[in-house]
Amino acid sequence: MTVTKYPESETDVLIIGAGPAGLMAAYWMARYGVKARIVDKRAEKVMLGHADGLVPRTLELFDSCGFNHRVRNEGVAAVISTYWGLNEEGKLVRQEHSGENTESRMPFVHTLLGQGRLEQFILDSIHENSSIKVERGVVAEGLSFNELDQEDHSAYPITIQLRTLNSEKPVNGETHAQNGPIKLENGIVNRQPSDESNGVPPQIQREEKVEIVKARYLLACDGARSWTRTQMGLPMEGSSTEYVWGVADVVPISNFPDIRRLAMVENAAGSILIVPRERNLMRLYVPMPKGQDTQTPDAENGTTNGRRDKSTFTPDDLRKMVQAILSPWDFDFKICEWFSAYGVGQRVASTLSRENRVFLAGDAAHSHSPKIGMGMNMSLQDGFNLGWKLALVAQGAADPSILNTYNAERLPLAKMLVEYDRQISSQFTKDENASEDIQKTDARTIHQEFEDFYEGRKAFYPASNLVHKLSRPRPGEKFPVRKLLNQARLDTRWTTNILESDGRFRLVVLAGDIRFPMQKDRVDQLGSVLPSILNRYIAPISQFDGPINTLTIHSSPWDEVEYHDFPEVLRPFDEVMGWAYDRIWSERACTYDSECEGKAYEKWGVDLVRGAVAIIRPDQYVGWVGELEDTAGMTKYFDQILRKAPTACNGNAETD
Amino acid sequence: MTVTKYPESETDVLIIGAGPAGLMAAYWMARYGVKARIVDKRAEKVMLGHADGLVPRTLELFDSCGFNHRVRNEGVAAVISTYWGLNEEGKLVRQEHSGENTESRMPFVHTLLGQGRLEQFILDSIHENSSIKVERGVVAEGLSFNELDQEDHSAYPITIQLRTLNSEKPVNGETHAQNGPIKLENGIVNRQPSDESNGVPPQIQREEKVEIVKARYLLACDGARSWTRTQMGLPMEGSSTEYVWGVADVVPISNFPDIRRLAMVENAAGSILIVPRERNLMRLYVPMPKGQDTQTPDAENGTTNGRRDKSTFTPDDLRKMVQAILSPWDFDFKICEWFSAYGVGQRVASTLSRENRVFLAGDAAHSHSPKIGMGMNMSLQDGFNLGWKLALVAQGAADPSILNTYNAERLPLAKMLVEYDRQISSQFTKDENASEDIQKTDARTIHQEFEDFYEGRKAFYPASNLVHKLSRPRPGEKFPVRKLLNQARLDTRWTTNILESDGRFRLVVLAGDIRFPMQKDRVDQLGSVLPSILNRYIAPISQFDGPINTLTIHSSPWDEVEYHDFPEVLRPFDEVMGWAYDRIWSERACTYDSECEGKAYEKWGVDLVRGAVAIIRPDQYVGWVGELEDTAGMTKYFDQILRKAPTACNGNAETD
Structure with missing residues (x-):
């Protein structure tokens, strides 16, 4: 040229x-x-x-x-x-x-x-x-x-x-x-769809x-x-x-x-x-x-x-x-x-x-x-x-x-x-x-x-720095779709809709059943370490603080736990918008919505009490799965992909 | 003035x-x-x-x-x-x-x-x-x-x-x-909804x-x-x-x-x-x-x-x-x-x-x-x-x-x-x-x-020329909402959506189970008389032939009857648009849509085999209910409300 x-x-x-x-x-x-x-x-x-x-x-x-x-x-x-x-x-x-x-x-x-x-x-x-x-x-x-x-x-x-x-x-x-x-011999055409010009x-x-x-x-x-x-x-x-x-x-x-x-x-x-x-x-x-x-x-x-x-x-x-x-x-x-x-x-x-x-x-x-x-x-x-x-x-x-x-x-x-x-x-x-x-x-x-x-049940995506092949839910595959119950609002929504394609990775805390004090301790412990992971990387989208967002899905009945029982990092506070009520969900069935059938953990292969953590890519495919304690694994996953923020605090997050 | x-x-x-x-x-x-x-x-x-x-x-x-x-x-x-x-x-x-x-x-x-x-x-x-x-x-x-x-x-x-x-x-x-x-002291306002001006x-x-x-x-x-x-x-x-x-x-x-x-x-x-x-x-x-x-x-x-x-x-x-x-x-x-x-x-x-x-x-x-x-x-x-x-x-x-x-x-x-x-x-x-x-x-x-x-389960509408109090489904009340299976297309839709508010009365033929030859005869017999009722009145809306439209809901399994088994008046033919496929529905449950639970007849109080006829007003309230043979009752209901077309053919419809 x-x-x-x-x-x-x-x-x-x-x-x-x-x-x-x-x-x-x-x-x-x-x-x-x-x-x-x-x-x-x-x-x-x-x-x-x-x-x-x-x-x-x-x-x-x-x-x-x-x-x-x-x-x-x-x-x-x-x-x-x-x-x-x-x-x-x-x-x-x-x-x-x-x-x-x-x-x-x-x-x-x-x-x-x-x-x-x-x-x-x-x-x-x-x-x-x-x-x-x-x-x-x-x-x-x-x-x-x-x-x-x-x-x-x-x-x-x-x-x-x-x-x-x-x-x-x-x-x-x-x-x-x-x-x-197409105008046929008799001149009849079907109506046009209402697309905007x-x-x-x-x-x-x-x-x-x-x-x-x-x-x-x-x-x-x-x-x-x-x-x-x-x-x-x-x-x-x-x-x-x-x-x-x-x-x-x-x-x-x-x-x-x-x-x-x-x-x-x-x-x-x-x-x-x-x-x-x-x-x-x-x-x-x-x-x-x-x-x-x-x-x-x-x-x-x-x-x-x-x-x-x-x-x-x-x-x-x-x-x-x-x-x-x-x-x-x-x-x-x-x-x-x-x-x-x-x-x-x-x-x-x-x-x-x-x-x-x-x-x-x-x-x-x-x-x-x-x-x-x-x-x-x-x-x-x-x-x-x-x-x-x-x-x-x-x-x-x-x-x-x-x-x-x-x-x-x-x-x-x-x-x-x-x-x-x-x-x-x-x-x-x-x-x-x-x-x-x-x-x-x-x-x-x-x-x-x-x-x-x-x-589309299987995508067969191979292992890579975006997909760490481990266990269930199965990395490289989509996050199986279920309808969940919002803890704060008690309305129901599909996981696909909750996992809005807004460009962020989702750290999905499958918090298990926090009615058990030992499990609540595990969730609280994760909550104390998570800020250092969430704040570690450059924000690619101006309206968001960082490239990672959390979503918590627990397995307790909604009326036996409260929204505020979860660590604040999982339900972050904004001084104008208040707490983020769309971050905590229950996997239990809901009587007034036949599509909300419960048993999401079972479908995903996750232990009902102990839960797990899954990292979901921006396109809803599972990237990594591990235990609540494996913050080193989470950090390693993101370190291979995301650029660290200049002011990143290493805090308690370990890298290896 | x-x-x-x-x-x-x-x-x-x-x-x-x-x-x-x-x-x-x-x-x-x-x-x-x-x-x-x-x-x-x-x-x-x-x-x-x-x-x-x-x-x-x-x-x-x-x-x-x-x-x-x-x-x-x-x-x-x-x-x-x-x-x-x-x-x-x-x-x-x-x-x-x-x-x-x-x-x-x-x-x-x-x-x-x-x-x-x-x-x-x-x-x-x-x-x-x-x-x-x-x-x-x-x-x-x-x-x-x-x-x-x-x-x-x-x-x-x-x-x-x-x-x-x-x-x-x-x-x-x-x-x-x-x-x-409202602008508060700190000048913050929430975003406007996206209403068109x-x-x-x-x-x-x-x-x-x-x-x-x-x-x-x-x-x-x-x-x-x-x-x-x-x-x-x-x-x-x-x-x-x-x-x-x-x-x-x-x-x-x-x-x-x-x-x-x-x-x-x-x-x-x-x-x-x-x-x-x-x-x-x-x-x-x-x-x-x-x-x-x-x-x-x-x-x-x-x-x-x-x-x-x-x-x-x-x-x-x-x-x-x-x-x-x-x-x-x-x-x-x-x-x-x-x-x-x-x-x-x-x-x-x-x-x-x-x-x-x-x-x-x-x-x-x-x-x-x-x-x-x-x-x-x-x-x-x-x-x-x-x-x-x-x-x-x-x-x-x-x-x-x-x-x-x-x-x-x-x-x-x-x-x-x-x-x-x-x-x-x-x-x-x-x-x-x-x-x-x-x-x-x-x-x-x-x-x-x-x-x-x-x-909104009950409206308590009293008897009038628009509401003939008879039996079930109950005239004066709404037609209870159910999700139905389309006979021709096999997709599912709510009765509210099927009963589109397009201004017409709906003559709902609850056809029963037409696998029984006697019941099929009853439906065919109704089909032979219906045209004289449908063509009897002035059309208030230019795009429609008349003020009454039929909707057929049967109780047979979809794979044991065919769309064309029903009388043509219930699935009318247009020489450009072909047969009207959205007129025949089954009340049976559907495996792939949990909202389509079946048992609509039971909910409506209608006999599964013999069915009934219901006249639904343009606002979805039940106006009249009767047997498939009661074409005189149907005609009487409409005669009290609608004006006869100048060319109305009295046909087999009896008035009394």
Whole structure:
């Protein structure tokens, strides 16, 4: 890139792409107050179509961000799924249904809602917490990376040229995505969702301009055909097998009994996946028959990884295919809100980071079919996993080595995702090239095999300076969600909501049953030592005193102990706001809230009397677990990650 | 009122006062598309303070309006309440707590949230459904009622003169209400809630203007000192006993154990009521000691029904009183968001309506103390009860005689409210004039006596053309809330949410267990007759075909019957939107949602196999109950209320 006369500026973090991955990372920048910019080449945010599946783990994250109630209000929960196939008489029948015995419970169950709404919720939260705005209609067109500056994390090794487009020149980078209702022959369109306008207002004239931005960190969240990834020369690896799928959001007119349920239908005419959606919509996935799946090569990277030429596929084609498969039941639609056809191979980047300065997240890091409903979840979780770590480092509050864990934690999951998708896709399309194992296995078996991954019960995060593998609750996994009773207020709340994603580590004191004097002594002893740990490190967020917050969950009945029985460090005092009443909770069941079932300690594998201490990372994954007395272990955990405050008092905290 | 040269216009419904009662009535005008205006003399909507208690029944109404999730997200649920008093050693101790065994269950439990937020939720809903806007800074200053026009419901018997004030002249009608944070000596104020600005922007200059409005119906929702009520000469009746209370919203700094719980504290120094609130606030009610409760007479109606002179009462006075009562515990605050002192006698209007053209609702109809937390609920429910009836009549779809039921249904409840408040207030202030009965009774006993009323389990609505007293579910009472499983989608929803407050009567077909062929025959037979009932009446709402909608709740397991097993009239077909999948539900329990407990039929007292038919009014109260065969009864119920469509087909429906 040549040096030009364009205006130059600096930013700590530049995010390219304002889809789920980029927005979720931007959420953290907003919460930590990081100097960051987020740009997107499209002039308008996604309104219709695209991804729509949310797994329980993602809803838990949303709860910690404070907007899961909006998802519950608008989305469709789909727990039961049904399987349809031909019986011995060649008749299409419902063969099985599953899901009743899932471990997932309301409000954290598989939920369907269009991507545009979720992006709106994240945008609203970014807006509430910061002045960061998505800059739309802004294209990156030049990128250089200065190898010399990599080790110096205060340097700006990334130089990027951005072009702000005149809004009257819409960017049509995704030629086959329909970002608006499709008018059918009778002119009927479905109503638009109530998204705020979130783009460049078409009526506003703006000057096209070019600028140079220098950044300390760059996030490539610009999709499967990531320009940024290509510029950085980061290769994708994986199968070249390409399945082409027709996808549509329609309002179905059908007497097929499971047209409003999550259903897989398969017979001689083909197979389809039916997904219920908000606003009377349904999402349809139909694999294209062999021979009809001609593709237009992608101009940018020479592969066919991308969308199919729309001219060979219309909503009418899709209608006919579904009619054939669902026969003898009727199927039709008058409203098609969005449709697309695409073929995506299963591919994963060989690494998610370059020198811990440039990172790939979301579809830029892993491409696969949309059928298992995991893509948006993976993207959101990528951005969530990377964002807080990067923010901590950008604020100078954490050691840059924690950035290594992004690749270590997310790349294995990306590979697992792609393998899951490969198996399901092969099963769906009866691929003759698939291995014999896959051909013998049916979709149900594959889903069962990947269930822990899919439901988000297990993340399989490996040991690192952020994850010390010890005991239970299991470090590297999420903190299992339970509803708890607040000691001071006696209201109930989910742990996900209590563990608000505000950027702080949580030192969770599982205080056990303090009705036993010996146990109360242990808690008091911990309380006398804790201040020296809490005050030891630099505060990355201006509104908080430090990077660590405590949360106490005891196992005594609420009416046999008092809030003020706990050491003051666990219920800190502020001279204006008084005591912090949201810090002490009981794990006991609550009679007036059937969701507050008690037995949280049992679920977590913690002794009811003696308790334990768990360190929960800002993304709600367990980092460390130990006894109440192991303050040395707690200090060691944080010392490996966080920078000490200049005035840090070592107090009673021992380091080794 | 003299005839002037002021511009004249007409409206069907004019609502004076945009508090809870007026807004709730306006909600219905918005849903029905009635030509209506709503004016308020204040330049700005309530932002802080005022009422804050929501009983379960109100939350059910909000759920039917579609915004209860916002209340849950922001409000504080307070189920447990505690009682503190002196023990034998003269020490202040917690003597008892209650509430664990309440019949109320999440999400419909007693919840606290400031009035300003609720008004915002209703305003947002009105905005989504209509172009009705609250006109603020508009004062009514002349009113005449033409007796001759009363019987002709197409006439405009009400003439009113409205003055739109220049926004720079704020109306200070409520001199002692603080509509903004109070700056204390150290200059600290609490953050403002995120309400949209909902007033006359102070920077906008507007011309003061006067206009004449002719209205068919007038709603007086202008508070305890209602100008409209006075103009109409509608008297208030009741005790002249006046208690003066100090009220404040503060962020407490206190080590009193129950400072974040619903608590009543009583000792020699006095008594206080502690109410937990959103945003770390607490609401305090303190009865003023005798002798300090001097009042300024109300200029408008010569009573002291209104606020006390603020100059005799400050937050510092309140602080000292609470400190004395809570001693030996500490109590202080740095933030006081709102405070007021007022004395309100227990008074009820002798009638809620004049000739069914002018109606009183909310505080204009009943004044009482705020301590039992029912005032805003009664106001909301008044507006809710009146609104749909008035809208139906204004649209020409219902017989004006249904307006009689407003007074018949709400006046007895207003009297019950005031009696409840009188008993509680006397108990609180140890009124020497109170009857011996009351002095002997304690607050707990009084609360228990009124519990059915308070919790909203019973409304005690008498028989009328809207309520036919028959059997169970009990006409005149609400339809008991249960969570149901959707037959087509298999998702779960509360009956309150399914019975959306969209203005239509619901013909609820409790279809029983249609696995029994005889029962299926009964349902099919009903299905063949129903169209003639559904198509018999004028449609009051343009977007719907008629004023009656069906809802089917069966008792079969979802996987043993199909959606299409039910007659098509119960799952109507639209050629664009397909079949209506949200009309058929199962009452069975659902494994993945602990709130979906099943046994709805048992709760409602309906036979599991044979079922029943219930007619639910637009406000979710049961109007009629009968057997599946009693189509004559159904027709008779509707014929007494609704106007027949000119093209009405009598079909098989019999009238008698």
